[in-house]
Amino acid sequence: MLGLAAKALLSGALIVAIAEIGKRLPALAALVASLPLVSVLGMILLWHARPDAENMAAHAGATFWFVLPSLPMFLLMPVLLRHGAGFWLSLLAGCALTVGLYLLMIHFGPRLGLKV
Structure with a gap:
């Protein structure tokens, strides 16, 4: 169960990072999202x-x-x-x-x- 929670947190962190980067640098956020x-x-x-x-x-x-x-x-x-x-x-x-x-x-x- 702990492993599942860690996977969910990591996935969520990626989404949040892309959204935060996108506020200032949309193209960079798109690059990160496309990776x-x-x-x-x-x-x-x-x-x-x-x-x-x-x-x-x-x-x-x-x-x-x-x-x-x-x-x-x-x-x-x-x-x-x-x-x-x-x-x-x-x-x-x-x-x-x-x-x-x-x-x-x-x-x-x-x-x-x-x-x-």
């Missing part, structure tokens, strides 16, 4: 719990394929915001686009070797 820190931390914790090379390879490969559908959100949101859409609408539209693209990835992913 695969959560993925790397997740892989370390997964390896610690289950040191299996094939399982880790499958996890890393699937992470690559599931990052791709999330990227268009970061193109749609600035376009909407710059054209007068509110933040919440832009965020909702970006999230809806991401969910739709995730569903497509789940449907077509097996053709790319992704085990869903």
